Every structure is written in C-alpha cells, then in structure tokens.
Amino acid sequence: MNLKKWVVSGVIAFILYMLFLRLTDAGFIANFIAYISLFVIAGQGWNLLGGYIGEISFGHAVFFGIGAYTVGLPVGYKLDINLLLLVLLGALMAGIFALIISYPLLRVQGFPFLVGTYGLGVVIRSIVVVTPALFATRGIFISTYSKNFTYPLIIGFAIAVVIFVQWLVNQDLGLRFKAVRDVPTAARMIGINIYKTKASAFVIGAMLTGLAGGLFALYGGFVNPSACFGDNTSIFILLGPYIGGIGSVLGALFGSTIVIILQEVARSVITVNGGHYLMVGALLVVVMMLSKEGIYPGIVKLVKKIKNAYQKRQGE
Amino acid sequence: MKILEVNQLKTGYDPEVDVLRGLSFSIEEEECVAMVGANGAGKSTLMKTISGILKPKSGEIFYRGQRIDGMLPHEIVNLGIVQVPEEGGTFPNLTIEENLMISCRRKKAKMERQKNLELVYQSFPQLLAKKGQLAGSLSGGQRKMLSIGKAIMESPEMLLLDDISMGLAPKVVEDLYRMLKDLTLKMDIPVLIVEQIVEIALDFAQRGYVMTQGEIVLEGSSAALLDTEAVQKIYIGT
Amino acid sequence: MEYTGLIQTILGGVGVGSVYALLGLAFALVFGKLKICSYMHGDLAILAAYLGYFIFTSIGLDPFLSLIVLIPIFFFIGYYIQVIFMKPFMSMEIWQGRYQAQIMVTWGLGMCIMAIEFIIWSGTYRMISVPYRNATLNFSNLTVPVVHLLSLGALLLIYLVLSLVLQKTDLGISFRACSVDRITAMLTGINYQKICAISFGISSAIAVVAGTFYALTHQITPAVGLELTFKGWVAVIIGGMGSLGGVILAGLLVGLVESLTSFFWIPALKEAVLFVGLLLLLIFRPGGLFKAK
Ligand SMILES: Nc1ncnc2c1ncn2[C@@H]1O[C@H](COP(=O)(O)OP(=O)(O)OP(=O)(O)O)[C@@H](O)[C@H]1O
Ligand SMILES: [Mg+2]
Numbered sequence: 001m002n003l004k005k006w007v008v009s010g011v012i013a014f015i016l017y018m019l020f021l022r023l024t025d026a027g028f029i030a031n032f033i034a035y036i037s038l039f040v041i042a043g044q045g046w047n048l049l050g051g052y053i054g055e056i057s058f059g060h061a062v063f064f065g066i067g068a069y070t071v072g073l074p075v076g077y078k079l080d081i082n083l084l085l086l087v088l089l090g091a092l093m094a095g096i097f098a099l100i101i102s103y104p105l106l107r108v109q110g111f112p113f114l115v116g117t118y119g120l121g122v123v124i125r126s127i128v129v130v131t132p133a134l135f136a137t138r139g140i141f142i143s144t145y146s147k148n149f150t151y152p153l154i155i156g157f158a159i160a161v162v163i164f165v166q167w168l169v170n171q172d173l174g175l176r177f178k179a180v181r182d183v184p185t186a187a188r189m190i191g192i193n194i195y196k197t198k199a200s201a202f203v204i205g206a207m208l209t210g211l212a213g214g215l216f217a218l219y220g221g222f223v224n225p226s227a228c229f230g231d232n233t234s235i236f237i238l239l240g241p242y243i244g245g246i247g248s249v250l251g252a253l254f255g256s257t258i259v260i261i262l263q264e265v266a267r268s269v270i271t272v273n274g275g276h277y278l279m280v281g282a283l284l285v286v287v288m289m290l291s292k293e294g295i296y297p298g299i300v301k302l303v304k305k306i307k308n309a310y311q312k313r314q315g316e
Numbered sequence: 317m318k319i320l321e322v323n324q325l326k327t328g329y330d331p332e333v334d335v336l337r338g339l340s341f342s343i344e345e346e347e348c349v350a351m352v353g354a355n356g357a358g359k360s361t362l363m364k365t366i367s368g369i370l371k372p373k374s375g376e377i378f379y380r381g382q383r384i385d386g387m388l389p390h391e392i393v394n395l396g397i398v399q400v401p402e403e404g405g406t407f408p409n410l411t412i413e414e415n416l417m418i419s420c421r422r423k424k425a426k427m428e429r430q431k432n433l434e435l436v437y438q439s440f441p442q443l444l445a446k447k448g449q450l451a452g453s454l455s456g457g458q459r460k461m462l463s464i465g466k467a468i469m470e471s472p473e474m475l476l477l478d479d480i481s482m483g484l485a486p487k488v489v490e491d492l493y494r495m496l497k498d499l500t501l502k503m504d505i506p507v508l509i510v511e512q513i514v515e516i517a518l519d520f521a522q523r524g525y526v527m528t529q530g531e532i533v534l535e536g537s538s539a540a541l542l543d544t545e546a547v548q549k550i551y552i553g554t
Numbered sequence: 555m556e557y558t559g560l561i562q563t564i565l566g567g568v569g570v571g572s573v574y575a576l577l578g579l580a581f582a583l584v585f586g587k588l589k590i591c592s593y594m595h596g597d598l599a600i601l602a603a604y605l606g607y608f609i610f611t612s613i614g615l616d617p618f619l620s621l622i623v624l625i626p627i628f629f630f631i632g633y634y635i636q637v638i639f640m641k642p643f644m645s646m647e648i649w650q651g652r653y654q655a656q657i658m659v660t661w662g663l664g665m666c667i668m669a670i671e672f673i674i675w676s677g678t679y680r681m682i683s684v685p686y687r688n689a690t691l692n693f694s695n696l697t698v699p700v701v702h703l704l705s706l707g708a709l710l711l712i713y714l715v716l717s718l719v720l721q722k723t724d725l726g727i728s729f730r731a732c733s734v735d736r737i738t739a740m741l742t743g744i745n746y747q748k749i750c751a752i753s754f755g756i757s758s759a760i761a762v763v764a765g766t767f768y769a770l771t772h773q774i775t776p777a778v779g780l781e782l783t784f785k786g787w788v789a790v791i792i793g794g795m796g797s798l799g800g801v802i803l804a805g806l807l808v809g810l811v812e813s814l815t816s817f818f819w820i821p822a823l824k825e826a827v828l829f830v831g832l833l834l835l836l837i838f839r840p841g842g843l844f845k846a847k
Contacts, residue, residue: 105833107836107837108836115787115791116833118784119784119829119830119832122825122826123826123833126822127823130823272672274669274672277672281662281663281665281668282666284658284662285663288655288659289639289642289659388745389740390745393741398741404735406738409734410731414727418724418728418742466742
C-alpha cells in the first residue's frame with residue numbers, strides 16, 4: 001500500500017507550510033490556507049458518508065457547531081480547561097451526537113435523509129438561538145493561542161485527517177462502505193450490517209467535522225450560531241467534496257480548496273452581499289453537467305480516455 | 317427494395333464491452349425474417365437498437381433507404397417500425413382501453429383507429445371483455461395480447477417481435493402465434509421475429525439468421541436452417 | 555377570546571400551508587411520477603415573487619394580473635431547464651446516483667437565481683403592498699384574510715385541473731404511461747423527453763403561483779428560496795411521496811404546525827418544531843403520514 005507516499009507528502013507539505021509561515025510572518029495567505037484546511041477537515045468527514053456511502057447530508061454544520069461550542073462554552077462559563085483538550089472533546093461530542101441522531105436519520109435514504117439532515121441543522125440552530133444558557137445569538141469570544149501555534153496546528157490536523165481517511169477507506173471498514181453503496185443487496189448477503197456500516201461512516205465523519213469545528217473556534221477566537229450552525233457552513237462543507245469528487249480523498253481535498261478559494265474570489269468580484277453564490281452555483285452546475293462524479297474523477301477518466309486513444313493510434 | 321438494412325452495427329451497454337460486434341443483415345419487402353440465437357446472444361439488444369432505445373456505437377441502420385440510427389424512439393415509431401418488446405410492453409396503471417388508445421399516435425393510426433380497434437378486439441376477444449380494467453390485472457398471456465394489440469393500433473409498417481413466448485405456457489404461445497400469423501397476413505407487412513423457441517420462429521419466418529455473441533454466423537431459408545448444427549445446438553439449449 | 559384566537563391561528567396556518575402545499579405539489583408531480591428531483595422550485599417561486607413585486611412597483615400591475623404573463627414564461631423556463639440541464643440524467647438509474655446529480659444541478663441553478671436576486675434587489679425585505687393585502691372577511695367574530703382564501707382556492711383549483719388532465723387527456727395518459735415504464739412509453743411512440751419537459755414546465759408554473767401567494771402574505775428576501783424548497787419537500791415526505799392529495803394535506807399540516815407553534819410557544823422555534831416532527835415521523839412512519847395507495 002502506498003500509504004507511505006501519503007505520509008511523506010504530508011510531512012513535506014507541513015514543512016513547506018512552516019517555512020511559508022515564517023517567511024510571510026503569518027500573513028493573509030498563511031491565514032487563508034489555514035481557513036481552507038478547516039473545510040478540508042470538515043469535508044473529509046462529510047465525504048465518508050456522502051461520498052463513500054452515498055448519503056448526502058445537508059446538515060453537517062451541526063457537527064461543526066458542536067465541535068466549536070464544546071470549545072466555546074467552557075470558555076464562556078469561565079472554566080479553565082485546556083483548549084486542545086476541548087477540541088478533542090468536541091470531536092468526541094460530535095461523534096456521540098451523530099450516534100444518537102443516526103437512529104432516526106439513517107432509517108431513510110436519499111432525499112428524505114437530505115431533508116432530515118437539513119432539518120436537524122435548523123432544529124439545533126434554533127435551539128441555540130433561543131437559549132440564553134448557550135449565549136443565544138451573542139456568541140462567545142475565546143482568547144486563543146497565537147497564530148504561529150494555531151495555524152500549524154490546523155494544518156497538521158488537516159494533513160493527519162487526510163492520511164487517516166485514506167488509510168481508513170482501504171481498511172476492511174472502508175471497503176464495506178463502498179460495498180454498501182455499490183451493491184447493497186450483495187453486501188447484505190455476505191453478512192454486512194448495512195445500518196451499522198452507515199452509522200460508522202456517519203459517526204467517524206461527524207467526529208472529523210466536529211474536530212474542524214473545534215479548530216475553527218481556535219482559529220477565529222469566536223463562536224456564534226450563524227458562523228457555526230449556519231446553512232452556509234453546511235453548504236460549503238458539502239460542496240467541496242461534491243464538486244471535487246465524491247468518494248475520493250484527493251477529490252474532496254481539491255474540491256474543498258477550490259470551493260473556498262472560488263467563494264473568496266467571487267466575494268471580491270461580486271461585492272453585493274449574497275451575489276457570490278452566482279459563481280458557486282454556476283460552478284456546481286457546470287461540474288455536474290461535465291462530470292457527474294466531480295472534477296477529480298472526471299479528470300482521471302479524461303486522462304485515461306486520452307491515453308487509450310493514444311495507445312490505439314500507436315497500435316495501428 | 318430493402319426494407320431494413322443493418323450495416324456493421326456495434327452496440328453495448330458499457331463503453332468498454334460490445335454486445336453487438338459488427339452485425340449486418342437485411343429484410344426485403346413483405347418478408348418475415350427470424351433472428352435466432354442462444355440466451356445472451358444479443359437479440360434483444362439488436363431490437364432495442366433498431367427501435368432507438370440504445371444508441372449504436374458505430375454502424376448504420378437504414379429503413380426504406382432512410383437512415384434511422386440516431387433517431388429518437390418515438391420518431392422511429394412514427395416511421396412505422398413498431399416493436400413488441402420482450403419485457404414490459406404494457407402500462408399496468410392504465411386500463412386496457414387507455415393502453416390501446418395511447419398507442420394510436422401516428423397520423424395513419426389515428427385515421428385507422430376504429431378499424432384497428434375492431435381488429436384487435438376481434439383477434440383478442442378477452443381484451444374486449446376487460447377493456448375497462450387496469451392492464452395490471454391481466455394474466456401474462458393477456459398482457460402479451462395487449463402488447464401485440466398496442467402494436468397493431470399503431471398501424472405498423474414493420475413489426476419487431478421480441479420473444480413473445482417468454483414466460484408463457486406452451487398452449488398460450490401456440491394460440492398467440494396462430495393469431496399473429498393471421499394478423500401479419502392481414503396487414504401484409506415485413507416482420508423481424510426473435511424467439512426462444514427456434515422451431516416456432518423458423519416456422520413463422522421464411523428466412524432466418526443465426527446469431528452468436530453479437531455476430532451473424534449463418535443465414536438461410538427457414539427449412540435449411542432447421543437442419544444445421546448451429547441451430548440444433550440452440551435448440552438443445554447449449 | 556382565547557378560543558377565537560386559536561381558530562384564527564388555525565385558519566392562518568392553513569392559509570400559509572397552501573403555499574407549501576403548492577410547492578409540494580410541484581415537486582410531487584415531477585418526482586413521484588417521473589423520478590425527477592428538483593431543488594430549485596423554491597427559488598423559482600421567489601423569483602416569480604420578485605418579478606411580481608417588480609411589475610407592481612414599476613407599472614402598478616396587480617400581482618394576479620402579472621400571473622397571466624408569468625405563468626407561461628415560467629412554463630417555458632421550466633421546459634427548457636428540463637431540456638438543457640436535466641436531460642442528461644434521465645437515463646440514469648437511481649442507484650447510479652440519479653437523484654444526487656439532479657439535486658446538485660437544480661440546487662446550483664437555484665443558487666444562481668438567488669444570487670441574481672441579491673444582485674438586483676439586494677437582501678432587503680420587500681413587500682408587495684396591494685390594497686387588499688390586509689383585507690379580511692368577517693364571520694361573526696372571526697376575521698379571515700382574503701389572500702388566504704384566495705390561495706386555498708387556487709390550490710384547490712390547481713389540484714382539480716391537474717387531476718382532470720391526468721385522468722382524461724392524452725397528455726395525462728402519456729404522463730402516466732411514462733411514469734410507470736419509460737422504455738415501453740418510448741416504444742409506444744411517446745416522446746418521453748417532451749413529456750418530462752412539459753411536466754417540469756407545469757411544475758414551474760405551479761411554483762409561480764406559490765411564489766405569488768407567498769409574496770402576498772410575507773415579506774420576501776432571496777434566501778427564502780431554499781427554505782421554501784425544503785418545506786415543499788417536507789410536504790412531499792410527510793405526504794408519502796407522490797400521492798398528490800396526500801402532499802396537499804401534508805403541506806397544509808406544515809403550515810398549521812408552524813402557526814400553532816408561534817401561537818402557543820415561540821415563533822423563532824416554529825421551524826425547529828416542524829423538523830422535530832419530521833424526524834419523529836422518520837422514526838415511526840418512514841413512509842409518510844398519508845401513504846400512496
Ligand atoms: N441493461 C443491460 N445492461 C448491461 N448489460 C446488458 C443489459 N441487457 C443485456 N445485457 C447484456 O447484453 C448481452 C445480450 O443480452 P440480450 O438481452 O440482448 O440477449 P438476448 O439474445 O436477447 O437473450 P435472451 O434470449 O435471454 O433474451 C447479455 O450478455 C446481457 O448480459
Ligand atoms: Mg432477449
């Protein structure tokens with residue numbers, strides 16, 4: 001298995017980022033890369049269920065928000081707990097919540113699932129918004145670490161998560177994910193428990209997304225309902241893997257990167273509030289029309305096609 | 317004049333695998349031609365390609381000199397090529413009458429609607445008795461009758477029959493083919509027939525082709541084909 | 555006093571629910587029968603609402619009169635959306651990810667529509683202030699908003715016309731034929747893609763009506779589109795996927811749940827209560843409340 005290659009690339013990427021951080025003195029781009037990395041982590045989590053199992057969740061902001069609020073709430077209540085510990089705890093909380101909520105949600109498939117997850121997002125956000133004990137719409141400020149610690153932390157976690165997912169999908173469990181997606185009947189016949197398999201993808205993915213949320217709290221030093229539990233968060237977590245290539249680690253990685261960059265570019269081009277969705281929507285439509293599986297698998301297929309055509313010509 | 321001409325046809329469901337691998341044959345005026353072959357040879361695939369359900373990867377199909385590959389299914393029906401498919405063929409959620417009426421789409425068919433309807437009900441009185449009921453309530457044999465009736469309502473100028481006998485009792489099959497023989501004689505149109513039961517197919521047709529794995533391996537008059545080894549093989553079922 | 559307030563709330567809920575029911579109807583028409591999954595009808599509805607607003611504020615034409623223009627326009631928009639954007643997915647099977655692909659494309663289109671509305675009209679809440687907006691009919695001590703009566707009437711009318719078309723016309727029979735067996739429909743000489751396009755056109759036209767009534771009862775802002783889409787789908791899920799009558803009842807129920815929550819509890823929680831209800835439904839009756847026969 002070529003996991004070694006992934007680890008080596010990961011280490012190199014981390015070193016390069018550290019150098020870059022030093023050279024640019026934690027400037028805008030270093031900041032932006034950290035921001036993208038948050039969505040890469042969350043997107044990898046989404047992709048476990050959305051890509052490998054094929055159930056689209058429109059509510060992953062819930063797990064993102066749980067991660068973020070697990071860091072934020074103790075700070076809000078002036079409890080002195082190590083922030084890093086809270087980040088890990090946040091991932092755990094997101095996973096536990098996913099385990100509980102998987103019971104109703106995973107009983108349905110396809111778009112009832114999609115609508116259900118969206119609904120879950122609405123419910124949790126509404127609860128936070130109306131509950132003063134959760135600081136309602138005010139949110140919580142967090143005095144966090146310095147950029148020079150937070151950014152590498154995020155990058156490190158992002159690289160670790162990507163490698164972890166790449167490893168996971170080649171384990172027994174990961175192969176079961178794909179079996180459940182592609183040949184559910186056959187999967188059941190060889191004794192795979194469909195519900196359990198889906199639930200594992202859901203829970204592990206939620207933990208990763210929760211991790212991203214916790215890191216987001218450190219990154220921004222602030223949590224509030226709209227930034228953490230907002231539809232926007234769900235949408236951008238989902239769009240990355242979907243546009244980049246569902247069910248592919250690299251695809252999701254590229255996708256999250258492209259989507260977040262495009263979003264920022266669009267915001268600066270179309271300055272009207274909300275207008276940037278024009279470019280995001282157009283990208284989604286174009287990608288889906290050109291390659292149903294997303295950019296990365298589309299390109300892989302294209303390259304293969306060209307190669308085949310070339311070989312054919314050489315043969316003749 | 318050649319009614320149907322198929323040239324070097326290649327079709328498949330998967331980009332990598334061809335089911336029909338460069339198949340050619342033709343049908344002359346007022347001719348009834350059988351296409352026989354073992355399970356999975358690609359007979360239904362051929363029928364679907366002629367009707368435009370599947371797009372050929374390469375090759376050509378001509379109908380009365382007009383190129384039809386690449387046309388949409390309903391355009392092909394409009395030209396008068398009507399298929400009685402192997403599966404489906406009727407709409408279980410519509411009544412018998414709706415099933416027949418909805419099949420009346422060509423201009424010619426609309427003009428001959430009354431005549432065709434009488435012909436169908438006369439040939440298959442069982443359908444007349446149940447005309448207000450949903451097609452889903454019919455037996456397998458009756459459903460095939462309805463499927464054939466639908467084809468007749470279209471005033472076909474060429475019929476494609478795909479495995480009429482599939483899933484039916486021998487007695488029912490025999491009756492169906494007797495009626496079909498009458499009908500095609502009355503309508504006087506060319507027929508391409510695919511049939512599991514080789515005997516029936518070759519009895520029905522004047523001429524036949526033998527197909528193996530997407531290619532024509534033999535052709536000849538029905539009588540001559542019946543004695544060949546290739547056909548015997550299919551017949552025995554290997 | 556409390557009692558009339560409750561009745562009043564129920565009436566209001568049913569009135570608002572008729573908008574959800576219309577959207578649910580639009581979805582169910584193409585989804586239940588033709589397996590076309592759209593996530594853009596809420597945005598189409600809001601676009602129609604904005605156009606109604608624009609026509610009203612610029613030349614003073616009543617939104618109901620502009621419907622006469624908007625309905626055919628949106629029919630053609632829907633028709634061509636199906637032809638251009640949805641056709642490539644029509645031969646996909648469900649297990650090949652047909653719905654996912656359709657959802658993403660329509661959602662992307664919906665996003666574009668929403669962005670354009672943001673660019674033209676900004677996110678500020680807008681209102682069509684027709685004179686009859688607050689008009690009411692009084693029955694003893696009940697006051698019923700006229701607009702709610704009209705939207706219920708429109709809902710009923712559309713349902714009846716739709717049922718009639720489906721039962722009696724050649725188009726309706728072809729539609730039912732396509733819904734049960736695509737290949738056989740094609741072999742019967744039915745232009746399957748055209749039937750799909752017409753259906754998508756009709757469902758878009760229904761969305762226009764929904765949007766107009768929404769604009770007459772609410773203030774509009776672009777982001778509402780996706781919300782409406784989801785509520786329409788909630789109606790479809792509760793209604794048991796596909797039976798048009800069930801979807802209508804479910805849509806009215808959605809409106810009712812929202813207004814009762816606002817009445818008895820906190821308005822900010824009305825959507826939360828709705829979706830909690832949906833999650834409970836998924837546990838106890840995943841097939842929907844009013845299951846199709
Ligand atoms: N929808 C499909 N998708 C993929 N492959 C298919 C499909 N339908 C048929 N095939 C394959 O194409 C080949 C030819 O099938 P086809 O149905 O044309 O055979 P046939 O000659 O009609 O057989 P039969 O006598 O059983 O009807 C078979 O190998 C079959 O597995
Ligand atoms: Mg066959």
